[in-house]
Amino acid sequence: MRTIRCKNYEEMSRRAADVIAAQLILDPKTVLGLATGTTPVGCYQRLIELNREGAIDFSEVSTYNLDEYRGLTHDDPQSYHYFMADQLFNHVNIKAANTHVPDGSNPDAASACAEYDHMVENAGYVDLQLLGIGNNGHIGFNEPCSDFPVGTHCVDLTESTIRANSRLFEREEDVPRQAYTMGVGTIMKARRVLVLASGEAKADAVRAMCYGPVEPGCPASALRLHPDCIVIADEAALSKCPEGL
Ligand code: PGA
Numbered sequence: 001m002r003t004i005r006c007k008n009y010e011e012m013s014r015r016a017a018d019v020i021a022a023q024l025i026l027d028p029k030t031v032l033g034l035a036t037g038t039t040p041v042g043c044y045q046r047l048i049e050l051n052r053e054g055a056i057d058f059s060e061v062s063t064y065n066l067d068e069y070r071g072l073t074h075d076d077p078q079s080y081h082y083f084m085a086d087q088l089f090n091h092v093n094i095k096a097a098n099t100h101v102p103d104g105s106n107p108d109a110a111s112a113c114a115e116y117d118h119m120v121e122n123a124g125y126v127d128l129q130l131l132g133i134g135n136n137g138h139i140g141f142n143e144p145c146s147d148f149p150v151g152t153h154c155v156d157l158t159e160s161t162i163r164a165n166s167r168l169f170e171r172e173e174d175v176p177r178q179a180y181t182m183g184v185g186t187i188m189k190a191r192r193v194l195v196l197a198s199g200e201a202k203a204d205a206v207r208a209m210c211y212g213p214v215e216p217g218c219p220a221s222a223l224r225l226h227p228d229c230i231v232i233a234d235e236a237a238l239s240k241c242p243e244g245l
Contacts, residue, residue: 004232009198013042033129044088051092058094066140067181068104102180109154116152129190137205137218141181150185193229197237207240
């Protein structure tokens with residue numbers, strides 16, 4: 001695990017976009033794994049600028065998102081389908097047919113998850129996986145639990161995740177209680193992983209990811225076993241890690 005220490009959110013976003021841009025330049029047919037949440041928004045804005053400037057091209061890129069709320073249709077403004085269209089896909093030259101998000105509108109969890117695993121496998125897995133990290137150490141919606149989940153599965157969101165995500169909903173009771181998420185096993189199959197973290201609220205999770213035991217109580221800790229994982233984090237997110245990391 002390598003760490004790139006940044007001054008603030010802006011620098012983190014720029015550095016992350018630079019890594020993704022380099023990947024797209026080296027391999028125009030890249031399979032990108034993408035994340036939702038507040039953390040990657042600045043990176044997506046920079047990618048949009050780079051695409052407008054002609055520096056990067058999405059025409060042959062395909063994407064697989066980590067997760068989706070169960071029970072939300074694609075056009076629901078709270079869905080991750082909608083988020084990705086709004087924050088990235090509608091603003092770059094990617095083909096809609098090449099973008100993939102688990103199908104939260106399919107109430108049959110087993111079939112929605114199996115179908116998604118099948119698609120990721122058929123794509124040859126992800127070349128570069130972008131991740132945020134939850135305050136509780138989750139990646140995707142892999143919440144702390146007793147063993148690392150392998151494939152895409154349906155999860156019950158923890159109270160801390162529901163509380164954290166309620167800022168994006170009108171009321172806390174509106175936050176869906178379940179989601180479909182790629183498993184830790186699938187994330188680990190990505191050839192390169194990029195974890196972004198910004199702000200003091202992430203400091204405990206970042207410390208646990210980088211220094212705690214590798215155990216499913218902190219799902220992000222599995223990334224320490226990944227052969228090519230880069231953490232791009234700002235000073236505040238690294239504030240509980242030893243200097244020099
Ligand atoms: P955030 O979420 O980027 O909105 O902080 C990250 C996550 O929960 O994985």
